[in-house]
Amino acid sequence: MTSRILVVEDEIFVAAEIEYVIAEMGHEPVGVAADQETALKLAARADIALVDLNLQDGPTGMSIGRILAQTHGVTVLFMTANPSQLGNGIPGTLGVLPKPVTERELKQAVTFAVARHRDIEATPPQRLKLFNWGGQMAASA
Template identity: 50%
Template sequence: MTARILIVEDEVLVAMEMEAIIEESGFQPVGIAADSLEALKLAEDKPDVALVDLNLRDGLTGPDVGRELAKRGIVVVFVTANPRLLADGIPGALGVVEKPLDDGLIASIISFAIAKREGRDVVPPACFLPFSGDVASRQVGGRHAHG
């Protein structure tokens, strides 16, 4: 079954480009949400993974959207130009990647998120900043990072 991906992004050109890359990579876009209400409505279609920006049409609502989507069992990866805003992480979310993203990176982030959803032990892409769990304990700078 093809993984279903929700895009939560208010910049229409960025969202449309992400949607095209997702389709070209063999995944199925569920839709594009520009604000928190639209994101929660599209989440009813039960996507496997959500790529969530922080600043949406209705303000800095991405973190709250991510929390709610994670509670619903959706794997959340934040995609933002301001990853420092998530320094403390978001409960239930997998992690964050910094914009801008190239085509191959979007596909590798989604593949990583799907593998984690399936319970596989996989190494994240180099640009991925994990929030917690076994991903955070991977080797960093020759030592194990604990957190």
């Protein structure tokens, strides 16, 4: 079953590579958002979002992730070179994968996010730091 995945990333070459991998895996890339306005316009079309923190309009990734998860029911996975900026995470989001990311790690992260969106247990990629929000722990006991 295909998932619709939004890429929130302002570096176009990185975004294009992520979209390519998503499509290669059989999922539907719903678009690339380089800022909060674009991300929120595309929110209704997404099941899952891969979100960078620092975008064209500044460090808006955290608020984008929060809005996508809490308002639109999107499964959010952060991908950033600055994972410490997230502290203990954003309620309702899965976790953070530190950049740079290999193609294999990206595929594992997408597979994990798709499984969690469908409420299926899955093993997270090794470098993925999971957030725990009262029953929202990505890897259930």
